[in-house]
Amino acid sequence: MNLTGEFVAFFILSVMAIGGAVFMINFTRVIHMALALAFTFFSIAGIYLLLNAEFVAVIQVLIYTGAVSILMLFGIMLTKHRDEEKGSIAPWHSVLSFIAAGAFFGIVMWIIYRTPIAGEQVDLKQFGVARLGEAVFKQYVIPFELASVLLLVALVGAVILAKKEER
Amino acid sequence: MYLTSYLALAAILFSIGLYGVLTKRNAVMVLFCIELMLNAVNINLIAFSKFGLFPNLTGQIFTLFTITVAAAEAAVGIAILIALYRNKETAEADQYNSMKG
Amino acid sequence: MNVLWIPLFPLIAFLLLTAGRKVWSKGISALIGIIATAFSFLLSLPVLWESLAGGKTIVWKIPWFHINQQVIQFGIEAGPLNVLMLTIVSGVSFLVHLYSWGYMRKDQRINTFYAYLTLFTFSMLGLVISSNLLEIYIFWELVGVCSFLLVGFWYFKPEAKAAAKKAFIVTRIGDIGLFIAVSLLFWQVGSFELSDLKAAVANGQIEPAMITWIAILVFIGAVGKSGQFPLHTWLPDAMEGPTPVSALIHAATMVAAGVFLVANLFFLFEASETAMSVVAYTGGFTAIFAASIGLAQNDIKRVLAYSTVSQIGYMMLALGSAGYVAGVFHLMTHAFFKALLFLAAGAVIVSLHHEQDIRKMGGLWKQHRWLGIWFLTGCLAIAGIPPFSGFFSKDEILMSVYADGRQGLFSVAVIAAFFTAFYMFRLFFMVFSGSYRGEQKIEGIPRVMMIPIIVLAVLSTVAGFANTPGRLLEHWLVTGSGVASDSLHHAPGWIPVLAIAVSLLGIGLAYVMYGRKRLAPEAVVKAVPWVYQLVYRKYYIDELYQMIIVLPLKAFGWFLHGWDRFIVGGLVHLSAWFVSFLGSVGSRIQNGQAQTYALVSLIGLILLIVGLTAGRLFE
Numbered sequence: 001m002n003l004t005g006e007f008v009a010f011f012i013l014s015v016m017a018i019g020g021a022v023f024m025i026n027f028t029r030v031i032h033m034a035l036a037l038a039f040t041f042f043s044i045a046g047i048y049l050l051l052n053a054e055f056v057a058v059i060q061v062l063i064y065t066g067a068v069s070i071l072m073l074f075g076i077m078l079t080k081h082r083d084e085e086k087g088s089i090a091p092w093h094s095v096l097s098f099i100a101a102g103a104f105f106g107i108v109m110w111i112i113y114r115t116p117i118a119g120e121q122v123d124l125k126q127f128g129v130a131r132l133g134e135a136v137f138k139q140y141v142i143p144f145e146l147a148s149v150l151l152l153v154a155l156v157g158a159v160i161l162a163k164k165e166e167r
Numbered sequence: 168m169y170l171t172s173y174l175a176l177a178a179i180l181f182s183i184g185l186y187g188v189l190t191k192r193n194a195v196m197v198l199f200c201i202e203l204m205l206n207a208v209n210i211n212l213i214a215f216s217k218f219g220l221f222p223n224l225t226g227q228i229f230t231l232f233t234i235t236v237a238a239a240e241a242a243v244g245i246a247i248l249i250a251l252y253r254n255k256e257t258a259e260a261d262q263y264n265s266m267k268g
Numbered sequence: 269m270n271v272l273w274i275p276l277f278p279l280i281a282f283l284l285l286t287a288g289r290k291v292w293s294k295g296i297s298a299l300i301g302i303i304a305t306a307f308s309f310l311l312s313l314p315v316l317w318e319s320l321a322g323g324k325t326i327v328w329k330i331p332w333f334h335i336n337q338q339v340i341q342f343g344i345e346a347g348p349l350n351v352l353m354l355t356i357v358s359g360v361s362f363l364v365h366l367y368s369w370g371y372m373r374k375d376q377r378i379n380t381f382y383a384y385l386t387l388f389t390f391s392m393l394g395l396v397i398s399s400n401l402l403e404i405y406i407f408w409e410l411v412g413v414c415s416f417l418l419v420g421f422w423y424f425k426p427e428a429k430a431a432a433k434k435a436f437i438v439t440r441i442g443d444i445g446l447f448i449a450v451s452l453l454f455w456q457v458g459s460f461e462l463s464d465l466k467a468a469v470a471n472g473q474i475e476p477a478m479i480t481w482i483a484i485l486v487f488i489g490a491v492g493k494s495g496q497f498p499l500h501t502w503l504p505d506a507m508e509g510p511t512p513v514s515a516l517i518h519a520a521t522m523v524a525a526g527v528f529l530v531a532n533l534f535f536l537f538e539a540s541e542t543a544m545s546v547v548a549y550t551g552g553f554t555a556i557f558a559a560s561i562g563l564a565q566n567d568i569k570r571v572l573a574y575s576t577v578s579q580i581g582y583m584m585l586a587l588g589s590a591g592y593v594a595g596v597f598h599l600m601t602h603a604f605f606k607a608l609l610f611l612a613a614g615a616v617i618v619s620l621h622h623e624q625d626i627r628k629m630g631g632l633w634k635q636h637r638w639l640g641i642w643f644l645t646g647c648l649a650i651a652g653i654p655p656f657s658g659f660f661s662k663d664e665i666l667m668s669v670y671a672d673g674r675q676g677l678f679s680v681a682v683i684a685a686f687f688t689a690f691y692m693f694r695l696f697f698m699v700f701s702g703s704y705r706g707e708q709k710i711e712g713i714p715r716v717m718m719i720p721i722i723v724l725a726v727l728s729t730v731a732g733f734a735n736t737p738g739r740l741l742e743h744w745l746v747t748g749s750g751v752a753s754d755s756l757h758h759a760p761g762w763i764p765v766l767a768i769a770v771s772l773l774g775i776g777l778a779y780v781m782y783g784r785k786r787l788a789p790e791a792v793v794k795a796v797p798w799v800y801q802l803v804y805r806k807y808y809i810d811e812l813y814q815m816i817i818v819l820p821l822k823a824f825g826w827f828l829h830g831w832d833r834f835i836v837g838g839l840v841h842l843s844a845w846f847v848s849f850l851g852s853v854g855s856r857i858q859n860g861q862a863q864t865y866a867l868v869s870l871i872g873l874i875l876l877i878v879g880l881t882a883g884r885l886f887e
Contacts, residue, residue: 040180052217072195075248078249108181117219154240161243164253
């Protein structure tokens with residue numbers, strides 16, 4: 001594999017993403033975890049850029065690194081939690097989970113490396129924010145509107161759920 | 168092959184998220200890990216959008232929708248968590264065992 | 269149709285007693301049994317009279333069921349032999365019922381006892397008048413069951429339990445022989461009816477070899493039921509039952525069933541020389557074998573039991589030597605005097621607080637003079653002293669054997685007669701003469717027990733004259749039965765003299781050894797210790813059976829038990845453990861936590877993927 005700029009960028013970004021995820025799993029303080037996750041989300045936005053998905057990268061930064069992480073921080077603060085994460089539920093559960101997740105990972109990796117995908121470099125002209133906007137507002141306008149309805153419903157639902165019950 | 172590398176990255180992130188979902192005691196952390204898994208899926212979608220057999224924009228558009236749904240899910244999830252916390256006085260996932268038969 | 273009612277009375281009594289087990293008081297239940305058997309006996313008397321007056325064989329049959337086109341009949345066929353048996357069985361049975369009221373008075377379960385006793389009487393009466401082999405077989409088994417129930421009546425005694433089991437299992441061996449014989453006969457002739465069978469044998473419809481086999485198999489059945497060698501071991505053990513049972517079943521009636529069966533199917537045996545020899549030799553051997561064991565036994569009932577085995581051996585010997593009348597005649601007299609002896613022994617046992625060891629008896633002559641006289645009557649009868657009945661019947665047996673020409677068997681029979689006289693009078697002197705050797709007080713005997721003893725004593729005395737001047741019994745029995753009269757006219761006149769001499773010799777020896785104590789028994793024992801041991805331990809037959817049959821079977825049983833317990837049971841336990849293990853794991857997984865559920869579904873997914881794709885790895 002040639003040491004191209006894309007490869008170097010991919011390498012650095014993926015190491016950042018995986019490192020952030022691993023830190024998130026291993027940190028003991030919840031607030032650190034939230035920060036590690038935000039870091040991972042940010043790295044993923046970089047990965048999107050590498051894949052010529054500029055708009056999605058921006059959205060990623062806005063929504064995940066911004067909105068969702070902040071939302072989670074609110075969640076953390078609103079619930080009384082022990083600062084120190086006490087580890088997993090039971091040893092056998094943790095071990096079994098590790099084995100199962102590892103097995104799942106192994107299977108997926110095996111499938112990935114086994115499947116020959118004749119990838120070809122595409123015409124990058126059809127990628128771009130303009131083309132994306134066109135597709136969303138023409139071809140996918142109905143799902144788009146439905147997504148807005150979904151957001152509205154989620155908003156209302158979240159408000160109702162989180163509202164303090166009247167005694 | 169680039170695609171393979173992206174898919175491998177996605178797989179690694181997904182598995183880490185999966186492990187976290189299965190083992191974390193704090194319900195907020197479980198939600199974190201779910202978000203991580205969703206992101207791994209998004210990486211897949213965008214990678215296929217560029218390197219797939221029929222590369223086109225649909226992958227990106229799909230990712231947009233996924234992010235939307237994920238945001239809604241996070242909001243509702245946090246709301247449920249808060250409601251639960253109010254009832255159970257705890258945010259520990261292993262205390263939520265009212266599904267027990 | 270009086271005959272039909274004879275067995276039905278005891279059956280009705282049995283049903284009444286069983287139904288009202290909890291209702292009737294002791295006295296009423298005893299009365300039911302006594303009255304029912306009394307009716308049977310009274311009804312059998314006119315039947316006997318008709319038959320004696322030259323009446324024909326009573327036949328009564330109804331269709332029972334069909335096998336293909338073959339109608340199986342259910343019915344009664346009462347020739348002279350059957351009528352004779354009917355009278356003996358109902359008579360002795362009635363007396364024993366009466367006697368039991370005295371003997372069993374203190375027993376809690378007297379209602380059950382009478383129920384069993386009436387059931388037995390019914391079965392035996394049914395057996396002797398059955399018209400076909402299938403019926404005979406059914407009643408035969410019923411008799412066996414009753415014997416089992418009655419021997420094990422005191423089931424809380426382990427010996428009684430073991431004896432009941434032994435009686436049932438050992439007789440079963442014989443029953444299998446009978447069953448095969450019945451099946452073979454049906455296969456060959458296509459009918460169970462005795463009359464058809466007789467005709468078939470007369471016509472030569474069955475091959476001679478087959479007749480021999482069938483006859484021997486029938487005889488095996490008789491061997492089992494009548495306690496002949498080698499299936500005799502159950503009979504002495506069966507003495508664990510109550511004494512009336514011993515008197516009724518194991519002396520007078522049931523063990524005579526084997527003799528009756530051979531006599532009833534005598535046409536089969538007559539047709540085969542080999543079968544006759546088998547019967548004669550088995551009978552002769554059993555006669556001397558059991559008599560020799562009887563010499564050394566110390567239990568009053570066991571001595572009588574071995575004498576029963578020996579006397580039935582005599583009957584078999586007579587039948588095997590073509591002495592049909594002699595055999596049946598001895599069957600009749602034996603029924604009387606053996607029942608008398610057992611009932612008298614029972615009276616002795618009652619008066620001595622259920623002590624049965626003759627070494628702890630003695631001197632009863634002073635207390636129970638009349639009982640002693642009746643017992644002496646029985647002893648004289650069995651020893652064969654004229655004019656008591658045993659003399660005549662035994663004499664006829666000896667003459668038949670002599671006339672049949674088997675000199676070896678004749679001498680065996682004479683020696684057995686000597687043994688018989690010796691051990692019976694050994695018993696008599698040990699019990700009645702000398703001084704009392706026990707510790708407990710001698711008690712009185714209930715009067716109700718004395719009546720049957722007196723009746724039987726009278727019968728034992730006079731029954732011999734049924735055949736002696738005029739050969740009345742012989743003419744009657746031979747009529748219509750198709751059996752040739754015994755050819756006794758050729759027998760020399762010295763045989764009765766020899767028989768009396770031998771018996772007197774035996775009595776004299778017993779008197780010297782046990783009456784006057786001139787010759788100490790211990791000295792005799794010391795002279796030939798191993799012979800005494802051999803006889804005392806009953807020739808080690810029980811031990812031998814234990815070694816070669818019971819132990820291997822037991823080992824096999826243990827093996828199967830172990831197999832069942834450890835292999836089969838282990839598998840069962842393993843599967844049960846596995847399922848319960850799965851259940852406990854499942855219940856642990858079912859802990860209500862979403863994460864556990866998610867983990868389980870993840871594992872399921874992985875297993876699914878592996879299961880679906882693993883095959884490709886090997887392509």
